[in-house]
Amino acid sequence: MTDTVLIETKSLVKSFGALRVLNGVSIQVHQGEALAIIGPSGGGKSTFLRCLNLLETPDGGDVIFEGQKINQKGTNVDKYRQKMGMVFQHFNVFPHMTVQENITLAPTLLKKKTPAEADEKALYLLERIGLLDKKDEYPRKLSGGQKQRLAIVRALAMEPDVMLFDEPTSALDPEMVGEVLDLIRALVEGGMTSVIVTHEMGFAREVSDRILFMSEGQIVEQGAPAQLLDHPRQKRTQDFLSKVL
Amino acid sequence: MTFTSVLQNIIKLLSKYWDVFLLKGVSVTLALSAITVCCGAVLGALLALMKMSPLRPLRWLVTAFVEVIRGTPMLLQLYVGYFIVPLMFPALGLGTFASISVALVINSAAYVSEIIRSGIQAVDVGQGEAARSLGLSKGQTMRKVILPQAVKNILPALGNEFITIIKETSLASTFFVGDLMTSYLIVKGATYLAFESLIIVGIIYFLLTFTLSKLVGAYERRLKQSD
Ligand SMILES: Nc1ncnc2c1ncn2[C@@H]1O[C@H](COP(=O)(O)OP(=O)(O)OP(=O)(O)O)[C@@H](O)[C@H]1O
Ligand SMILES: [Mg+2]
Numbered sequence: 001m002t003d004t005v006l007i008e009t010k011s012l013v014k015s016f017g018a019l020r021v022l023n024g025v026s027i028q029v030h031q032g033e034a035l036a037i038i039g040p041s042g043g044g045k046s047t048f049l050r051c052l053n054l055l056e057t058p059d060g061g062d063v064i065f066e067g068q069k070i071n072q073k074g075t076n077v078d079k080y081r082q083k084m085g086m087v088f089q090h091f092n093v094f095p096h097m098t099v100q101e102n103i104t105l106a107p108t109l110l111k112k113k114t115p116a117e118a119d120e121k122a123l124y125l126l127e128r129i130g131l132l133d134k135k136d137e138y139p140r141k142l143s144g145g146q147k148q149r150l151a152i153v154r155a156l157a158m159e160p161d162v163m164l165f166d167e168p169t170s171a172l173d174p175e176m177v178g179e180v181l182d183l184i185r186a187l188v189e190g191g192m193t194s195v196i197v198t199h200e201m202g203f204a205r206e207v208s209d210r211i212l213f214m215s216e217g218q219i220v221e222q223g224a225p226a227q228l229l230d231h232p233r234q235k236r237t238q239d240f241l242s243k244v245l
Numbered sequence: 246m247t248f249t250s251v252l253q254n255i256i257k258l259l260s261k262y263w264d265v266f267l268l269k270g271v272s273v274t275l276a277l278s279a280i281t282v283c284c285g286a287v288l289g290a291l292l293a294l295m296k297m298s299p300l301r302p303l304r305w306l307v308t309a310f311v312e313v314i315r316g317t318p319m320l321l322q323l324y325v326g327y328f329i330v331p332l333m334f335p336a337l338g339l340g341t342f343a344s345i346s347v348a349l350v351i352n353s354a355a356y357v358s359e360i361i362r363s364g365i366q367a368v369d370v371g372q373g374e375a376a377r378s379l380g381l382s383k384g385q386t387m388r389k390v391i392l393p394q395a396v397k398n399i400l401p402a403l404g405n406e407f408i409t410i411i412k413e414t415s416l417a418s419t420f421f422v423g424d425l426m427t428s429y430l431i432v433k434g435a436t437y438l439a440f441e442s443l444i445i446v447g448i449i450y451f452l453l454t455f456t457l458s459k460l461v462g463a464y465e466r467r468l469k470q471s472d
Contacts (some may be wrong), residue, residue, distance in 0.1 A: 074278065078381070081377065082379070084378070085378070092371040092375035093375075094390055096393045109381065109389065152374070155378075155379065
């Protein structure tokens with residue numbers, strides 16, 4: 001982890017109709033840092049993560065990525081999204097493309113790579129996650145764990161500066177959770193800046209540099225994993241942890 | 246009127262007027278339906294795009310149009326087309342067939358726009374979000390990710406629309422455009438064998454729609470398998 005701030009939010013506010021889902025969220029994510037976000041269901045974790053790459057448009061506050069405020073009129077959001085990979089709970093792999101095409105679509109379409117380069121990178125990534133033999137299959141032939149690993153390398157193919165994970169294992173059968181967590185762990189150890197929303201407390205403890213506890217649209221508490229999980233200071237954190245641990 | 250006499254009359258009619266039924270009637274009905282569905286699909290796609298545009302007045306306009314088309318009888322729309330279209334484009338000298346075609350196309354476009362819109366909206370929102378999160382633009386996402394998946398929902402529904410249109414073009418016989426139902430009117434007028442002519446025309450309509458719906462069904466099953 002370095003001192004460079006990669007992503008920063010300032011007093012982020014977001015409502016859906018009358019429901020205020022984010023209520024002034026300010027954080028900094030440093031380059032190379034692995035940040036875990038935990039908290040009760042409906043607390044706004046997904047919404048917050050989706051505000052970072054502007055899949056949701058915040059109603060107020062700033063999203064600053066690599067020094068640029070990106071939530072304002074006139075910014076080319078697509079350009080910034082290319083540098084922010086996102087992994088979804090339900091994988092969202094493209095069912096009408098082969099495994100390899102899933103990976104090469106964005107880099108070639110966005111002219112980040114020539115088709116030959118993109119193929120080479122795709123094969124390298126597939127080799128790395130042990131799915132090289134599946135390169136010409138369609139995703140329907142893959143298990144949940146394989147789909148999620150495909151989704152992760154699809155994002156990696158754009159060579160992003162940060163990866164955003166939204167409960168990447170919560171739609172998986174238990175026996176497949178491990179393979180996905182292993183891949184994320186490897187990325188983090190390789191220095192990939194990561195923001196990970198997760199219900200896997202053990203994983204958050206082991207892999208993250210810092211944990212945020214988010215509830216009712218606010219960061220209630222944050223700290224190093226051991227500190228936050230073992231010695232939470234806030235009552236709401238204690239209540240939450242006593243239920244999940 | 247016994248069964249055998251009806252049968253004999255049918256055979257007689259078929260041998261004498263087969264070209265009126267099969268050549269003229271079927272071909273005009275199929276041509277009219279094909280024109281309607283093809284032009285209707287293009288216009289419908291345009292309407293669907295407008296309906297999904299961020300511009301509220303545009304969306305409102307399409308909604309109003311679709312509701313009006315859905316909420317008024319087809320025959321009335323054909324009458325409107327019959328009278329209005331030649332008045333609107335006098336220079337083109339459009340005949341009845343063209344005017345009726347225009348009315349059919351406009352009617353079909355309204356239904357097709359709903360088919361296309363719902364076909365697009367049936368694609369999981371996560372697909373679009375995943376594409377956007379990779380940095381694809383709205384248009385790229387639509388072309389490369391949403392539409393290829395939506396087509397699987399849209400094509401079978403378009404096939405069914407084609408079948409519906411085949412039946413609905415019979416209303417155009419009111420204007421004597423030469424379709425299959427017009428064949429019935431012609432033959433009935435010449436022979437006074439209304440019942441027998443109706444049976445012949447009914448069987449031809451049924452064979453057309455039945456075959457087509459089997460084809461659409463088979464195509465649909467094939468799409469399902471590739472999912
Ligand atoms: N698009 C939306 N429209 C309306 N309400 C929404 C929308 N997205 C989220 N919400 C609401 O916002 C609140 C926060 O949702 P969010 O998904 O951010 O919570 P979360 O912390 O990720 O929860 P979970 O752990 O269940 O995923 C919830 O009450 C949810 O119902
Ligand atoms: Mg969530």
